[in-house]
Amino acid sequence: MSLDSFKKLCIANILNGVSDGLLKYSSPSRVALLFAAGPNDPIQVFDPQDLLFGHETVLEDVFVVNEQQWRQHILEKIKSQPKGYLIPIENLGLSGLIEFAGASSDFFYQAWFTEHHPDMCSIRPTEKWLEQAACLLAHDFTTCNPPINCSDYVLKNYALQAIADYMVDERNSHLGYDTKIQIPTVLNHILSISKTREEGSWARGYLFFTDPVNIESINFLTMFQRNERPLVSNIKHIRKLLVSVERSNRKLVSDGNYVVGITLAPVPEYAIVADFKGDHGFLNMGTQKVASFSDGSFYSTTRENKLVELEELLLDSRLNVETAGTLFSVVSGLIHKAGHSHYGSTVVIDMNDAPLVLPGHVLDPPLSLLDSDNYNLAEAFMRIDGAVHITPDARIRGFGCLLDGQSITWENMARGARYNSALRFSATTSRVIVVVVSADRPVSIIYNGIELNGMCRWKPIYQYMPEILTLDKHLHGVQI
Incomplete structure (x- = not known):
């Protein structure tokens, strides 16, 4: 293998490792x-899935x-x-992207980019992921003899360490001393507790370190x-102790090695902080x-659907901004x-001037959802079979409504009757937005028979090595 081929393979393996890990x-x-290995080298672009488009x-x-x-x-x-x-x-500062750019004397410049998903708790662990990719690329590119799949493997399994790296750096920069808590060990304990049942029940309650x-x-x-x-x-003992704080404002307190006691005080x-909520939970810092x-x-997910497409549809409609905002708040709740x-x-959001008459339980009069x-x-x-019918003035006109329409070619039988009925109804009914949970x-x-948040620019990366382009070729539309 030539030196250039080896370096290209290093880049491809590290990028695939990041992509697979973030998946x-x-x-x-x-x-x-984007990278330039030397100070006089041209900027080159490796973007196999058109992330930098636009x-x-x-x-x-x-x-x-x-x-x-x-x-x-x-x-x-x-x-x-x-x-x-x-x-x-x-x-x-590219909009919609998470970035890390770095430079060193032996690898002049590199900038890594990935998508900023709207439902992320924090982008900082992902930034640490990209920083680790940059460090590994600089090492592999210059040494020219690392185990070729080593960096790929590290980045595929970097989630816990990315979180730990962020927490260590953040605590050190604000608290002014090296943490006495072994954060990777604590994170592993949190995961182990979350997987442990007590008398058939998952963990609930707060435990902070x-x-x-302090x-x-x-x-x-x-x-x-x-x-x-x-x-x-x-782990079994700590899981039992969590019973003493579940469904309350009480919290277990640990110094990183032992559980010290129980408090009602605010989290320092x-x-x-591990906030156990049954079959899931949240990791907080403060x-x-x-x-x-x-x-x-x-x-990374907040486990909250951001409903960006719904908000955009309402803001682009004939409704004024205040009405659209109120309707979005009600429906998203x-x-x-x-x-x-x-x-x-x-949920059927009926944007027609004269509301539709849907078969189901019609309310007389419609009820304001602001009450x-x-x-x-x-x-x-919402728990009853059928759709809930809502109008732009945030009123509910009916529930248990039946949706139907002519068969369409892009139905997805894997999604069930609720989803496909909504597709059919939306495809044949104007000015309605249907939200299926x-x-x-x-x-x-x-909307109009199309699942808007089902559209994606994702393309698989095939086994062959995509071309690494100079920035000039990339800017002038040369395709990989």
Whole structure:
């Protein structure tokens, strides 16, 4: 294998490792790389899934129009740095993307990009993922003799370490001392507790970890005797103790090694918090969400459907902004409630001037969903078979409504009757938005017979090596 081929293979393996790892942590995530190995090398682009499509103007402005200024800026940054030390460089600020850019004396410049999904708890662990990819690429590219699949494997399984890296850096930068808590170990304990049942029930309640120096400042309800404090590594014991704080404001407190006691006090700033919610939970740092966890793994998702497509449809409609915002707030609340409660339901948002007459239970008069009692009643209606009929003035006109229409060629029999009935109805009925909530939580936004949030630019990366283009070729539309 030639040297150039080996370096291309390094790049492809690392990019695939990031993409495969983020697929498990977030959802299908395209990844792209801009790089120049040496200070006089042209910028090259490896973007096998068109992630950078639409950002050509920014790329041309930075790397073509202001090329000399950009190169001089990087040279100034790295001239006093030790050999092999990767320093962060200002991001390009491409909208909708998560970025990490770095430079070093032995690998002049690289910028990694991936998608910013709307339902992420925090983008910071993903930034750490991209930073790790940059470090591995600089190492593999320059040493030319690493085990070829080693970096690929590391990046495919980097979720827990990415979270730990972010937490360590954040705590150190704000607290001003090295953490005494072994954060990767704590994260593994949290996952183990989340998988452990007690008398058939999953864990619920709060457990937070704070440094030993902060323990004395916490106002405890009660503390365990020092020589009898439960070890956090004793997973079964900790799972039993969580029963004492579930469904309450009480919290278990740990110093990283032992459970010290129980408190009602607020969570200290930058404490590591596990919020167990049954079959899932959330990892926080202080009050800020970092990730969720379920099935023994961490994920970036907030477990809330962001309903971006629905919001855009309402804002682009004839409704004024205030009315559209109120309607979106009402409908999204009902949808989130259905998702959290794990029941399937359908909402028809009728945008017609004269509301449709749908077969089902018609309410007389329609009920305003701005009234809390009516809103709670609507939540109950969502559980009943059939669709809930809502008009733009945030009123519910009916429930248990039947949806039907002519058969269409793009039905998906794998999705069941509720979904396909909504497709048919939407395809043959003008000015209606249909939202389908499945019992296993996916939400479909359907308009004119098309599932809008089912559309994706994702393309598989095949086994052959895609071309690495110069930026000039990329900007002028040369396709991989």
